[in-house]
Amino acid sequence: MLGINMNDVITTIGLLKNYLIGIGVALALAIIITIAAIAIKKPLKKLVRGSAWVAFLLILAFIVNAILVGPMYSMVSMVFSNAGDISEESISGAQELCETIADEGFVLLKNDGGALPLQKGQRISVFGRIAWNYYKSGTGSGGLVNTWYVTGILDALRSCADLQVNEELAGIYEAWISDHPFDAGNGWGTEPWCQEEMPLSEELVSKAAACSDCAIFIIGRTAGEDRDASADEGSFLLTRTEYDALEKVCRAFPKTIVLLNVGNIIDMGWVEELNPSAVMYVWQGGQEGGECGYYHLHRKL
Numbered sequence: 001m002l003g004i005n006m007n008d009v010i011t012t013i014g015l016l017k018n019y020l021i022g023i024g025v026a027l028a029l030a031i032i033i034t035i036a037a038i039a040i041k042k043p044l045k046k047l048v049r050g051s052a053w054v055a056f057l058l059i060l061a062f063i064v065n066a067i068l069v070g071p072m073y074s075m076v077s078m079v080f081s082n083a084g085d086i087s088e089e090s091i092s093g094a095q096e097l098c099e100t101i102a103d104e105g106f107v108l109l110k111n112d113g114g115a116l117p118l119q120k121g122q123r124i125s126v127f128g129r130i131a132w133n134y135y136k137s138g139t140g141s142g143g144l145v146n147t148w149y150v151t152g153i154l155d156a157l158r159s160c161a162d163l164q165v166n167e168e169l170a171g172i173y174e175a176w177i178s179d180h181p182f183d184a185g186n187g188w189g190t191e192p193w194c195q196e197e198m199p200l201s202e203e204l205v206s207k208a209a210a211c212s213d214c215a216i217f218i219i220g221r222t223a224g225e226d227r228d229a230s231a232d233e234g235s236f237l238l239t240r241t242e243y244d245a246l247e248k249v250c251r252a253f254p255k256t257i258v259l260l261n262v263g264n265i266i267d268m269g270w271v272e273e274l275n276p277s278a279v280m281y282v283w284q285g286g287q288e289g290g291e292c293g294y295y296h297l298h299r300k301l
Contacts (some may be wrong), residue, residue, distance in 0.1 A: 011144070014184065015071040019063050026063075030056040075146065095288055102285035102292040108278070109268075115214065115255045115277035118163060118298045125166040125208040126154055127249055128242075129198055130220030130261050132173060133182045135284045138263045139191050139224030152290040153218060153259065153282070153297075160298060169208045173198060194221055194234040200245040205252045214255035216297075217246055217276070223263025223284075237267050243274075250274045259293065 033052040037045045068076055108116070118124070134152030137143045158165050176198045185191035208215070219242060221235070233239045238246070250256045256276040260266065263284050271279055282293045 011184065012071070012075075014187065015144075016067060017187070019067050022063050023060060026056050026059040098286050098288035099292045102283075102289045105283050105285070106293075107281040109281065110271065110276070110279040112277050113255065115257055116280075116297060118214070120162040121164070122213045123164045123166065123211060124157065125169050125212040125215045125253070126157065126218070127169075127173075127200070127215060127245065128218035128220070129173060129177055129180075129195055131216075131218045132177055133195060133220070134290055135220050135222055135261050135263070136287050136289060137284050138222050139185075139189050139227075141225065143222075143224065144188075147287045150287045150290070153216075153261070153293040154290070156290045156293065157216075157297075163298065166208055166212055168211075169204075172204065189224055189226060191222055191224070192234070193223075193229065194239065194242075197239060197241045197245060199241055200248050202248060202252075205248045209252040212253070214257060214277075215249050215253040216257045216259060217249055218259045218261055219246075219266075221260075221262040221264070221266060229264055235266075238270055243270060246270065246276070247274050250276050257297070261289075 030052045034049050037048045037052075040048055131152065131154040134150060134154075136147065136150045137145070154165070154170075157163055180196050180198070183192055183195060219238070221229075223229070229235045231237065246256075246258070255278075257278040258276045258280070260279070260281045261284065262281065265281075268279075282289065285292055
């Protein structure tokens with residue numbers, strides 16, 4: 001049985017925001033007219049008030065209908081058709097298929113000094129806020145799917161008993177992200193191409209390097225319908241904050257692995273300039289993409 005994903009609930013509320021505003025405006029006007037009608041004589045007062053509320057009900061019916069045949073169509077259809085009942089066998093088969101699709105798309109561009117695969121017992125520091133906000137897909141119709149769950153790369157690394165994730169560093173990122181939440185934009189297709197990145201100090205990076213064998217730095221970009229990438233920072237180019245953070249990590253760690261959780265290619269000039277040990281396009285791998293990314297990092301190569 002499908003569960004409720006709070007991220008989907010929040011996204012759905014965002015999609016309905018303009019509809020709800022319309023209902024609120026219509027209700028406010030009906031109330032205002034009802035109050036203002038006090039000054040009108042009785043026979044006409046009743047007509048004005050009744051007309052105001054009939055108009056409100058018509059507007060309400062129109063907006064509800066627009067919601068049901070628009071952003072809520074798939075969800076309503078699922079409820080009334082019992083399509084939400086999925087067998088464990090179907091779920092397992094779908095998970096395997098998702099992993100296979102993501103697996104076949106990964107592109108390893110560089111792997112110096114045997115940085116990959118990760119070895120049993122390695123201590124890993126994970127950098128990049130996208131580790132906590134994995135892009136399963138881009139924006140638009142393809143992104144507005146009702147995913148039951150999403151497994152990010154960090155989730156998969158944490159679940160692996162063979163590897164040790166630097167949880168002190170992870171806690172610092174999580175505290176920062178709580179004050180700099182994911183920017184989903186203001187409606188369909190308005191999500192920014194990249195998210196704000198956490199600046200890194202030399203002290204923080206050096207401390208992480210002292211207790212880790214390697215670093216994984218995840219860079220993210222979304223993509224979507226009716227909008228092209230641009231030759232600007234935060235789209236085709238790294239932002240200054242991303243570049244500075246990656247430069248510090250590459251300089252401090254003996255091995256730095258860069259994963260590109262992106263929907264399209266980006267400028268790769270920084271590879272020669274910063275010389276990370278390994279670089280891999282992991283793209284936007286769907287809800288099982290993180291699990292597949294871990295499989296590539298630790299077992300397959």
